[in-house]
Amino acid sequence: MSASDGGFPSFELGKPLTGYGVAKILDSTHPNYKKGDLAWGFTGWEEYSLIVSPQILIKIEHTDVPLSYYTGILGMPGMTAYAGFYEICTPKKGEYVYISAASGAVGQIVGQFAKLSGCYVVGSAGSKEKVDLLKNKFGFDEAFNYKEEPDLTAALKRYFPEGIDIYFENVGGKMLDAVLANMRTLGRIAACGMISQYNLEKHEGVHNLALIVWKQIRMQGFLAASYYHLYPKFLEMALPYIKHGKIVYVEDKAEGLETGPTSLLSLFTGQNVGKKLLVVARE
Amino acid sequence: MSASDGGFPSFELGKPLTGYGVAKILDSTHPNYKKGDLAWGFTGWEEYSLIVSPQILIKIEHTDVPLSYYTGILGMPGMTAYAGFYEICTPKKGEYVYISAASGAVGQIVGQFAKLSGCYVVGSAGSKEKVDLLKNKFGFDEAFNYKEEPDLTAALKRYFPEGIDIYFENVGGKMLDAVLANMRTLGRIAACGMISQYNLEKHEGVHNLALIVWKQIRMQGFLAASYYHLYPKFLEMALPYIKHGKIVYVEDKAEGLETGPTSLLSLFTGQNVGKKLLVVARE
Numbered sequence: 001m002s003a004s005d006g007g008f009p010s011f012e013l014g015k016p017l018t019g020y021g022v023a024k025i026l027d028s029t030h031p032n033y034k035k036g037d038l039a040w041g042f043t044g045w046e047e048y049s050l051i052v053s054p055q056i057l058i059k060i061e062h063t064d065v066p067l068s069y070y071t072g073i074l075g076m077p078g079m080t081a082y083a084g085f086y087e088i089c090t091p092k093k094g095e096y097v098y099i100s101a102a103s104g105a106v107g108q109i110v111g112q113f114a115k116l117s118g119c120y121v122v123g124s125a126g127s128k129e130k131v132d133l134l135k136n137k138f139g140f141d142e143a144f145n146y147k148e149e150p151d152l153t154a155a156l157k158r159y160f161p162e163g164i165d166i167y168f169e170n171v172g173g174k175m176l177d178a179v180l181a182n183m184r185t186l187g188r189i190a191a192c193g194m195i196s197q198y199n200l201e202k203h204e205g206v207h208n209l210a211l212i213v214w215k216q217i218r219m220q221g222f223l224a225a226s227y228y229h230l231y232p233k234f235l236e237m238a239l240p241y242i243k244h245g246k247i248v249y250v251e252d253k254a255e256g257l258e259t260g261p262t263s264l265l266s267l268f269t270g271q272n273v274g275k276k277l278l279v280v281a282r283e
Numbered sequence: 284m285s286a287s288d289g290g291f292p293s294f295e296l297g298k299p300l301t302g303y304g305v306a307k308i309l310d311s312t313h314p315n316y317k318k319g320d321l322a323w324g325f326t327g328w329e330e331y332s333l334i335v336s337p338q339i340l341i342k343i344e345h346t347d348v349p350l351s352y353y354t355g356i357l358g359m360p361g362m363t364a365y366a367g368f369y370e371i372c373t374p375k376k377g378e379y380v381y382i383s384a385a386s387g388a389v390g391q392i393v394g395q396f397a398k399l400s401g402c403y404v405v406g407s408a409g410s411k412e413k414v415d416l417l418k419n420k421f422g423f424d425e426a427f428n429y430k431e432e433p434d435l436t437a438a439l440k441r442y443f444p445e446g447i448d449i450y451f452e453n454v455g456g457k458m459l460d461a462v463l464a465n466m467r468t469l470g471r472i473a474a475c476g477m478i479s480q481y482n483l484e485k486h487e488g489v490h491n492l493a494l495i496v497w498k499q500i501r502m503q504g505f506l507a508a509s510y511y512h513l514y515p516k517f518l519e520m521a522l523p524y525i526k527h528g529k530i531v532y533v534e535d536k537a538e539g540l541e542t543g544p545t546s547l548l549s550l551f552t553g554q555n556v557g558k559k560l561l562v563v564a565r566e
Contacts, residue, residue, distance in 0.1 A: 172493060186509075194493040205488010210455060210477040212504035219502045221495035226469075 017045040017260070020076045021280070022060070022067050030054050038063065040070035045260055047281055058231065065242055072105050072275040073249040074238065076224050081109035082234045083227035084190040085117075088220050089166045093118035096160050098179065101170035102143065103130040103250075105275035106192060110168045111140050112247045119166070122159045124175075126270040133273065137248060152178035163187075169219075172197045173204035180208035180217070189219040199268055250274030300328040300543070303359045304563070305343070305350050313337045321346065323353035328543055330564055341514065348525055355388050355558040356532040357521065359507050364392035365517045366510035367473040368400075371503050372449045376401035379443050381462065384453035385426065386413040386533075388558035389475060393451045394423050395530045402449070405442045407458075409553040416556065420531060435461035449473075452502075455480045456487035463491035463500070472502040482551055533557030 021043035025033045033039065033054065041057035043049045051057060060070055072078065084106070085091060097114040099107045102123025111134065114121040122142040123134045134143035142159050149155040156164065156178050163184035169176060172194025179189070197203045212219060241247040252274045254263040259278065266272045304326035308316045316322065316337065324340035326332045334340060343353055355361065367389070368374060380397040382390045385406025394417065397404045405425040406417045417426035425442055432438040439447065439461050446467035452459060455477025462472070480486045495502060524530040535557045537546040542561065549555045 176492070191492075191496045193496055197493050203490045203493060205490050206492055207486045207488050209459070209474075209489055210480050210486060212474045212502065213476055214504070214506070216504045216506055216509060218504070219495065221497070221499045221501075223497075223499055226499060 017264075018042060019045060020071050021049075022070045022075075023049060023051075023057075032059065033057075038067065038070075040075050045257065045278070045280070047257065058228070062235070062239060065239070068251060068253070068277055068279075069242070069249065071277055072251060073109055073242065073247070074235065077105035077275060078109055078238060079224040079227055079231060079234060080106045080192060080222075081113060082238070083224055083230065084168060084192050084222055085110050085113045085166075087227060087230070088190040088222055089168070089188045091117045091119055091166060095119045095165035096162060096184070097121045097166045097168070098156065098160065098164045099123040099140075099168040099170070100146075100175050100179075101125065101193075101195060102140065103133050103138075103273055104170060107168065107170060108134075108138050108250060108274065109247070111138050114166075115139050115141075116241070116246070127273075130273055133250065137250065146175070153181045156182040166190075168192060170195060173206070176206050177208045180206075180211045180215075183211065183215050183217055185215050187215060187217045189217060191219055191221040195268070251277050253277045253279055255279050300547075301325060302328060303354050304332075305353045305358075306332060306334075306340075315342065316340075321350065323358050328540065328561070328563070330540065341511070345518070345522060348522070351534060351536070351560055351562075352525070352532065354560055355534060356392055356525065356530070357518070360388035360558060361392055361521060362507040362510055362514060362517060363389045363475060363505075364396060365521070366507055366513065367451060367475050367505055368393050368396045368449075370510060370513070371473040371505055372451070372471045374400045374402055374449060378402045378448035379445060379467070380404045380449045380451070381439065381443065381447045381465075382406045382423075382451040382453070383429070383458050383462075384408065384476075384478060385423065386416050386421075386556055387453060390451065390453060391417075391421050391533060391557065392530070394421050397449075398422050398424075399524070399529070410556075413556055416533065420533065429458065436464045439465040446470075451475060452477065454478055456489065459489050460491045463489075463494045463498075466494065466498050466500055468498050470498060470500045472500060474502055474504040478551070534560050536560045536562055538562045 022040045023043050025035055025037040028034060038060035039057040040060055097119045099110050101107050102111055103125040111121050111123050121140050123140045124144050124146045125131055126147050128145060131143045131145050134140040144155060152175060160182055164182050165184050165187050167179045167189045169189050169191045170193045173196045252272045257280050263276055263278055267276055305323045306326055308318055308320040311317060321343040322340040323343055380402045382393050384390050385394055386408040394404050394406050404423050406423045407427050407429045408414055409430050414426045414428050417423040427438060435458060443465055447465050448467050448470050450462045450472045452472050452474045453476045456479045535555045540563050546559055546561055550559055
């Protein structure tokens with residue numbers, strides 16, 4: 001996603017789609033890359049890409065995990081989860097953590113980080129299938145289908161009778177209002193995305209912001225791009241967890257470049273489960 | 284102001300009004316206080332107060348400044364400005380600072396701190412008199428009357444063509460939306476108050492929050508109460524500035540307890556200029 005339209009992601013007809021991908025180097029004049037190297041980073045939705053800014057690529061050094069993981073848990077979504085949870089949310093053992101869009105590429109990782117940190121973790125998602133995944137596969141303490149909750153504030157009160165210390169925000173709008181009403185003093189909100197708002201002509205109003213003052217809440221937006229200096233530290237932590245099955249990861253693969261547009265739209269209708277991934281080519 | 288009503292300040296008929304005041308100790312069984320000592324802190328709107336929780340009082344050690352300053356620049360509003368600007372906003376020389384409700388007790392101090400830190404400072408207020416004060420007395424680089432600006436986003440764009448690094452938020456609602464549209468990447472918002480919202484039955488919606496993500500903005504609510512451990516450090520900095528006239532301070536005094544209710548309401552109609560102060564008794 002680009003942020004060229006005054007900060008909001010946009011897709012324009014006729015402009016090439018870009019995104020995070022895994023690629024094999026076919027030819028290179030850059031000293032860090034030679035033919036056959038693998039890399040992940042910002043590439044195109046295309047079979048062959050000419051990368052003129054190699055600073056948006058990271059070389060893949062560990063190939064004993066599925067390469068597709070570098071579009072997800074070991075790539076931008078993984079760094080997003082890592083930076084957002086550890087750097088922004090500054091979690092403490094025993095804290096109450098809520099994650100919206102929790103079965104998505106980032107949410108599922110954040111939830112598992114939170115469990116590994118000794119937190120109580122609740123996630124929300126938009127289907128029974130996703131809720132089951134959160135509870136049974138990702139080890140969330142609780143999960144609920146937000147579409148079945150007419151009163152989100154009351155739902156959160158039920159899952160967090162003591163309030164929420166940490167909110168990992170992927171949704172925005174009404175969900176954020178409900179969360180603010182349930183936040184504890186000195187709570188932290190990592191603002192990772194507000195996907196409920198992107199396709200609205202006018203974004204929903206958030207009415208409970210004054211609670212940020214009284215509850216002394218810190219709400220912080222962030223992009224993984226600002227934290228790539230921590231990538232080696234992140235790999236050092238995440239790789240052993242993945243290899244020993246302490247962190248699991250679910251992908252939602254679509255095959256073939258021609259399925260791209262449909263796959264992308266599924267993100268906004270809630271049909272995808274896990275990291276949406278487009279397989280352009282196999283070796 | 285109390286925050287007993289779910290976090291929002293409220294005043295109830297029949298309940299005593301509390302607030303920050305300066306008091307002389309008439310009698311004390313507490314080892315830290317003896318008859319004749321001066322203190323500031325959370326007292327009542329009354330001529331004589333029984334203080335049962337002395338942890339909400341701070342003893343006055345420096346009496347070579349006006350005692351009323353301990354309800355303001357050397358009291359809670361001063362600590363609010365200090366904590367909000369230095370601890371939350373983490374200012375750097377040359378940054379662009381915007382302050383709403385800038386002629387108020389806190390805003391006028393923040394603006395002067397920002398100038399002393401080498402920042403470019405613009406404030407807004409609700410009358411020509413206040414705007415003049417900001418520019419001519421408090422040394423703001425620019426100031427404007429928000430009531431004369433039909434388009435706040437455009438007004439801020441005019442005053443901050445390069446964008447805003449730091450916003451000291453006293454207002455909320457539409458002003459916050461206009462600020463978010465003008466914030467720079469990695470900007471900081473110290474959420475000190477949202478006075479435009481307190482007396483509304485339903486708070487205005489804020490629509491531009493998704494910009495917090497893309498611009499990686501940190502928005503943090505805070506209360507001076509959490510920062511009183513820094514009070515000695517604050518005094519060490521502020522007292523010399525005040526004594527040497529490097530920081531000036533404007534008070535809006537009302538005389539007599541019976542004028543209290545009218546004085547309080549003037550805060551919400553924009554009639555007051557500077558720190559609103561009620562003189563209950565003189566020596």
